[in-house]
Amino acid sequence: MNAIGSSISASSSSIFSAGAVRLCHCRLVSSSKPLISTHWNKTTKAMSAFSLSSAADLSTSASATTASPSEPKAQPWLIVGLGNPGKMYSGTRHNVGFEMVDAIAAAEGISMSSVTFKALFGKGFIGNVPVMLAKPQTFMNASGESVGAIVSYYKIPMKQVLVIFDDLDLPFAKLRLLPKGGHGGHNGMRSVIDRFKGNRDFPRLRIGIGRPPGKMDAVNFVLRPFNKQEQQELDFTFQNGLEAVRILLLEGFNKSATFVNSAKYLEQLG
Numbered sequence: 359m360n361a362i363g364s365s366i367s368a369s370s371s372s373i374f375s376a377g378a379v380r381l382c383h384c385r386l387v388s389s390s391k392p393l394i395s396t397h398w399n400k401t402t403k404a405m406s407a408f409s410l411s412s413a414a415d416l417s418t419s420a421s422a423t424t425a426s427p428s429e430p431k432a433q434p435w436l437i438v439g440l441g442n443p444g445k446m447y448s449g450t451r452h453n454v455g456f457e458m459v460d461a462i463a464a465a466e467g468i469s470m471s472s473v474t475f476k477a478l479f480g481k482g483f484i485g486n487v488p489v490m491l492a493k494p495q496t497f498m499n500a501s502g503e504s505v506g507a508i509v510s511y512y513k514i515p516m517k518q519v520l521v522i523f524d525d526l527d528l529p530f531a532k533l534r535l536l537p538k539g540g541h542g543g544h545n546g547m548r549s550v551i552d553r554f555k556g557n558r559d560f561p562r563l564r565i566g567i568g569r570p571p572g573k574m575d576a577v578n579f580v581l582r583p584f585n586k587q588e589q590q591e592l593d594f595t596f597q598n599g600l601e602a603v604r605i606l607l608l609e610g611f612n613k614s615a616t617f618v619n620s621a622k623y624l625e626q627l628g
Contacts, residue, residue, distance in 0.1 A: 433488075433518060434518065436489075436508060436509060436518065436520070438459070438493075438508075438520065439456045439459030439491075440523040440524075451582065452498070455546075458522045459493055459522060461596040462491060462599075463480055466482055468480040468491055473495070474492075475504050475508045476494060476503060477496075478492070479491070479493075485608045490508070498546040500549055505550050516560045520562065520603070521563075523562065524580075525544070525565060527569070530566050531592055533565060533598060533618045535614055537559075538560060538562075539558060602614050602618045
């Protein structure tokens with residue numbers, strides 16, 4: 359595969375190489391090691407298959423079962439977790455976006471066994487809100503190929519596309535919910551924004567993975583699996599991320615952002 363991506367700074371870059379992909383969160387130096395995805399290895403609850411073929415179908419189904427004729431139909435959301443496909447390097451820091459989506463799927467009983475538009479894909483509901491979950495299988499630098507195709511096909515409004523990804527510049531296991539913004543050097547987000555023709559007006563949930571200790575290279579850092587203590591902290595983060603997503607869909611962005619940034623949540627995280 360030809361090289362993809364560009365150097366963001368002296369300490370950051372991402373590379374595609376033949377037979378392997380070297381991808382990093384942001385500002386990473388070149389390397390030949392592959393970066394493979396994290397897959398959340400927890401059993402998900404089974405759910406009846408959906409025969410819905412469009413966002414309109416999801417919306418209609420939701421309103422028919424939960425809303426009275428006078429209530430407006432709930433509009434569908436697309437929730438995307440960014441990462442890299444594969445199992446060899448399960449648990450790497452660069453794939454917490456995948457893990458967060460897996461946590462949502464498990465909690466809400468949404469099966470993600472199908473492959474649609476180059477993504478592991480599932481449909482379901484959070485409350486009365488129809489949702490689509492996606493984990494692009496294109497590798498990080500080409501995430502926009504999958505996300506853009508899904509958004510275009512299902513005609514999802516930009517304000518209802520939530521992208522979840524890792525952030526080197528955010529303290530480990532901390533969350534930050536933003537209504538819009540740039541890619542911040544993250545190659546997956548860069549690809550998504552490019553596919554949206556520069557449109558940055560969509561919400562994103564950032565999950566902190568922290569900075570590498572000492573003089574450790576950032577490339578090696580994002581390839582490291584989480585230790586037991588870190589995974590326990592992340593499990594707590596995923597619980598709060600799930601709650602933030604529920605609030606976002608059911609009560610709106612402002613209430614969700616307040617929850618994510620509340621002193622109580624941060625104190626619990628320590």
